[in-house]
Amino acid sequence: MDWFDFILARYNYWIFILLMMIGLYVVFARGNLVKKIVGLNIFQTSVFIYYISIGKIFGGTAPIYMGDELDAAAHHGPDSGEGAGHGAEAAAHGATAHAGAEEMQSKIDNAAPGEETLAKETLHSKIDNSALDHGNDLKDALKTAPRPEEADSLHSLPDTGDKIANTLSHVDKTPPKAGLQFTPDGLTDAAGDAAHSAAVAAHGAVEAIVYTNPLPHVLILTAIVVGVATTAVGLALAVRIREAYGTIEEDELEAADDIAEFGHQPGAPAQQAAEGAA
Amino acid sequence: MSIVAQLPVLPIVMPIMAAPITLLLPRGRAPHLWACLFTWLTFAACIALFREVAATGPISYALGDWAPPIGIEYRIDLANALVLLLVSGIASVVFPFAYRSVQLEVDQRQTPLFYGALLICMTGLLGVTITGDAFNVFVFLEISSLSTYALIAMGARRDRRALTAAFNYLVMGTIGATFFVIGIGLLYQSTGTLNMADLAQQLIGQDNRMVQAGFAFILVGMGLKLAMFPMHLWLPNAYTYAPSAVTAFLAATATKVAVYVIIRFFFSVFNFDFAFIGAAFTYVLLPLGLAGMFVASFVAVFQEDVKRMLAYSSVAQIGYMLLGLSFATVEGLTASLVHIFNHALMKAALFMAVACVVLRSGSHSIHAFAGLSKRMPVTTWAFIISGLSLIGVPLTVGFISKWYLLNAAFAAGHWYAGFLIVASSLIALAYIGRVAEVMLLKEPADDGKFVLPKEEAPLSMLVPMWILVAANIYFGVRTDLTGDIATRAAEALMMMAGGAP
Numbered sequence: 001m002d003w004f005d006f007i008l009a010r011y012n013y014w015i016f017i018l019l020m021m022i023g024l025y026v027v028f029a030r031g032n033l034v035k036k037i038v039g040l041n042i043f044q045t046s047v048f049i050y051y052i053s054i055g056k057i058f059g060g061t062a063p064i065y066m067g068d069e070l071d072a073a074a075h076h077g078p079d080s081g082e083g084a085g086h087g088a089e090a091a092a093h094g095a096t097a098h099a100g101a102e103e104m105q106s107k108i109d110n111a112a113p114g115e116e117t118l119a120k121e122t123l124h125s126k127i128d129n130s131a132l133d134h135g136n137d138l139k140d141a142l143k144t145a146p147r148p149e150e151a152d153s154l155h156s157l158p159d160t161g162d163k164i165a166n167t168l169s170h171v172d173k174t175p176p177k178a179g180l181q182f183t184p185d186g187l188t189d190a191a192g193d194a195a196h197s198a199a200v201a202a203h204g205a206v207e208a209i210v211y212t213n214p215l216p217h218v219l220i221l222t223a224i225v226v227g228v229a230t231t232a233v234g235l236a237l238a239v240r241i242r243e244a245y246g247t248i249e250e251d252e253l254e255a256a257d258d259i260a261e262f263g264h265q266p267g268a269p270a271q272q273a274a275e276g277a278a
Numbered sequence: 279m280s281i282v283a284q285l286p287v288l289p290i291v292m293p294i295m296a297a298p299i300t301l302l303l304p305r306g307r308a309p310h311l312w313a314c315l316f317t318w319l320t321f322a323a324c325i326a327l328f329r330e331v332a333a334t335g336p337i338s339y340a341l342g343d344w345a346p347p348i349g350i351e352y353r354i355d356l357a358n359a360l361v362l363l364l365v366s367g368i369a370s371v372v373f374p375f376a377y378r379s380v381q382l383e384v385d386q387r388q389t390p391l392f393y394g395a396l397l398i399c400m401t402g403l404l405g406v407t408i409t410g411d412a413f414n415v416f417v418f419l420e421i422s423s424l425s426t427y428a429l430i431a432m433g434a435r436r437d438r439r440a441l442t443a444a445f446n447y448l449v450m451g452t453i454g455a456t457f458f459v460i461g462i463g464l465l466y467q468s469t470g471t472l473n474m475a476d477l478a479q480q481l482i483g484q485d486n487r488m489v490q491a492g493f494a495f496i497l498v499g500m501g502l503k504l505a506m507f508p509m510h511l512w513l514p515n516a517y518t519y520a521p522s523a524v525t526a527f528l529a530a531t532a533t534k535v536a537v538y539v540i541i542r543f544f545f546s547v548f549n550f551d552f553a554f555i556g557a558a559f560t561y562v563l564l565p566l567g568l569a570g571m572f573v574a575s576f577v578a579v580f581q582e583d584v585k586r587m588l589a590y591s592s593v594a595q596i597g598y599m600l601l602g603l604s605f606a607t608v609e610g611l612t613a614s615l616v617h618i619f620n621h622a623l624m625k626a627a628l629f630m631a632v633a634c635v636v637l638r639s640g641s642h643s644i645h646a647f648a649g650l651s652k653r654m655p656v657t658t659w660a661f662i663i664s665g666l667s668l669i670g671v672p673l674t675v676g677f678i679s680k681w682y683l684l685n686a687a688f689a690a691g692h693w694y695a696g697f698l699i700v701a702s703s704l705i706a707l708a709y710i711g712r713v714a715e716v717m718l719l720k721e722p723a724d725d726g727k728f729v730l731p732k733e734e735a736p737l738s739m740l741v742p743m744w745i746l747v748a749a750n751i752y753f754g755v756r757t758d759l760t761g762d763i764a765t766r767a768a769e770a771l772m773m774m775a776g777g778a779p
C-alpha cells in the first residue's frame with residue numbers, strides 16, 4: 001500500500017491538481033463566456049491553494065512576528081508596562097485561573113528565576129498584542145482598568161490565582177459596569193474568554209515559536225488581487241460583448257462574425273450551432 | 279536621498295503615479311499631453327539608466343531599502359537596460375503619434391481612460407523588465423496585461439470584434455500568467471527564495487523533477503504571453519482589432535518583453551548545468567522557432583487585412599528571436615537581442631503607417647491601400663522602407679538582424695537553419711511585396727466601398743512615424759551601436775549561465 005500512502009500524504013497537491021484540471025477543462029470546453037470566467041477562477045484558486053499549502057508548517061502558528069516587542073520589553077524593564085499592559089496582565093491572571101491555574105503555576109514555579117522574568121515579559125507583550133486583536137472594546141476596557149495591586153508581580157500568582165479560581169466559579173453573569181475591574185465580581189465572561197486565548201498564546205511564547213511561512217500568503221494575497229481584477233475585466237468584457245452582439249455564447253459570436261465578414265453564414269457548422277443553441 | 283540615487287525606480291514610479299491623474303484631467307488635449315510628458319520623462323530616465331549601466335556595470339536597487347534577497351530588488355544590467363530603452367523609446371514616439379488616431383478610433387469619452395491605461399501598460403512592461411524578483415515579474419506582467427485587455431477592447435468603436443479578441447486574449451493571457459505563477463511556486467518550494475540572483479545560487483545542483491516542472495510551467499506560461507508558435511492564436515485578432523496606435527505600441531513592446539523574460543530565466547535563473555535547458559533549446563525553441571517562421575509567414579501571405587498580415591508576421595519574427603537564443607551561444611543571443619530591438623523599430627513603423635491609412639481611408643483592408651502612392655506618398659514610402667527592413671534589405675536594421683542570425687546559425691553548426699532563415703525572408707518579401715504592389719501600381723477601385731484618402735496624414739503622425747523609419751536606417755548603418763551593446767549583454771548573460779563565452 002505504498003502508493004496509497006504516497007497519494008494520501010500529498011493530498012493537498014491532489015486537490016490542487018484536480019481543481020486545476022477542472023478549471024482548465026471548463027475554460028476550454030464551455031462556450032459561454034461567463035462559464036469560461038468561472039473556469040478561470042477555479043484554475044486560479046487551485047494555484048492559491050497550492051501556494052498556501054506549501055507555506056504550511058506542522059505545528060506552526062499564525063506568522064505574527066513578536067521579536068521586536070520581546071526585545072523592547074526586555075530593555076525597558078517590568079515597570080514600563082502602562083495601563084493597557086497591566087490590565088492585560090491582570091486579565092491573564094483571571095484567564096489562567098479560568099483555564100486551570102495549576103498548570104500555569106507549575107510552569108512558573110518550575111522555571112528558574114531568570115526564565116521567570118522572561119516569562120513575565122513575554123506574557124506582557126504577548127497579551128498586550130493579542131488583546132489588541134480582540135477588538136477595541138477590550139482594549140479600551142483594559143486601558144481604563146484600574147491598576148490592580150495583585151498584578152504587580154507574578155510571584156504572588158499562586159495565591160491570587162487560587163483565590164480567583166475559587167471565586168470565579170461564583171461569578172454571576174452580569175454585564176460589565178465600567179471597564180474591567182480586577183475583582184472577582186467584576187471579571188466578566190467576555191473579558192475572561194479573551195484573556196483565556198491571550199494566555200494560551202502567551203503559553204506558546206514561552207516555548208520556541210514555530211511560525212507558518214508567511215511569504216506564500218503574501219504572494220497569494222497579491223495574486224488574489226490580480227485574480228479579482230482579471231475577473232472584473234473579463235466580466236466587463238462579457239457585458240460589452242452582450243451589448244454588442246446580444247449573446248455570450250461563443251459559437252453564436254463566431255457565426256455573427258462570419259456573417260459580418262462574408263455576408264452569409266458559412267454553411268452547416270454555424271447552422272448546427274444555431275440549432276444547438278435553440 | 280538625491281534623485282540620482284533613486285534613478286532605477288523612476289521609470290516605474292513616474293508613469294504609474296501619472297496614470298490615475300490622467301483620468302482627472304478634462305477631455306480633449308490635456309490627457310494626451312500629460313501622458314506624453316511622462317513617457318518623455320520616463321524615456322529620459324531610461325537613457326540615464328542605460329548610460330550609467332553601460333559605463334559602470336549592473337545596478338542593484340533595493341526597493342524600500344529592504345536588502346535583497348528578502349526585499350524586492352531592481353537589477354539593471356545591459357540586457358534589460360536595452361529593453362527598457364526600447365520600451366520607453368517606442369512609447370515616447372507612439373504616444374504623440376496616437377492623438378489623431380485615437381480621436382478617430384476610440385470613443386471620445388474614453389480618451390482619458392485610454393491614455394491612463396496606455397501609461398499603466400507601459401509601466402507594467404518596464405516593471406517586468408527592470409525587476410530582479412521572480413514574483414514581481416508576474417505582478418508587473420499582469421499590470422500590463424490587464425491594461426492591454428482594456429486597450430484592445432477600446433477598438434470596439436470601429437469593430438465589435440475587438441471585444442471578443444480582447445476576451446480571448448484575457449483567457450489565454452491569464453492562463454499563461456497563472457502557469458508562470460505555478461512555475462515560480464515550484465521554484466520557490468525547492469529553493470525558498472524569489473530573488474532571481476539568489477534563485478540561481480540556490481538552484482545549483484538541484485536537477486530534480488520539481489525544478490524541471492517549474493521550468494516547464496514558466497516556459498509554457500511565457501510562451502503564451504509572447505505568442506510562441508503554436509500558442510499565438512490570440513495575437514492576430516488582438517492586433518487586428520485593437521486601436522491602431524495600441525497595435526503599434528504592443529507589437530513593438532509587449533511580446534519583446536516576454537521574450538526578454540524567457541532570456542532572463544533561461545540564462546540568469548537556470549543555467550547550462552541543467553540538462554533540461556539544453557533539451558528545451560534543441561527540442562522546443564529551435565523547432566518551434568523554425569515552424570513559427572514558416573507557418574506564420576505563409577499565413578501572412580494570404581491575409582486580406584494588412585493589420586492581420588503584419589500580426590502574423592510578428593509571430594514569424596518571434597520565431598527568429600527564439601531561434602537565435604536556441605543556439606545557446608553568444609552569437610545567437612546577440613542576434614536575438616539585436617532582433618528584439620530592430621523588430622520593434624520596424625513593426626512600430628509599419629503599424630504606424632497602417633494607422634495613417636486607417637485615419638484617411640477608414641479601413642485596413644488591403645483594398646484600401648490601392649493606389650495609395652499617389653494620394654499619401656509620405657505614408658507609402660514609410661511603409662515600403664520599413665517593409666524592406668522587415669524583409670532584411672541591406673542598409674536597414676532588418677539586414678543587421680538577419681546578418682547576426684545567419685552568423686550565429688553557421689557558427690553554431692545549424693547550417694540548415696541559415697538557409698531556412700533566408701527562405702523565410704523570401705516569404706516576407708512575398709507579403710510585403712504584395713502590399714507594395716497594390717500601393718504603387720494598382721488603381722484605387724472606384725466601387726465606393728472604401729473612402730479615397732484626400733490628403734496626406736497629419737504631421738503629428740508623420741513626424742513620429744518618420745523618426746522610427748529614420749531609426750530603421752540609422753541603426754542599419756551604424757551597426758556598432760546595437761551590435762556592441764547586444765554582444766556585451768549576451769556575453770554577460772552567458773557568463774551568468776556558465777556557458778562557454
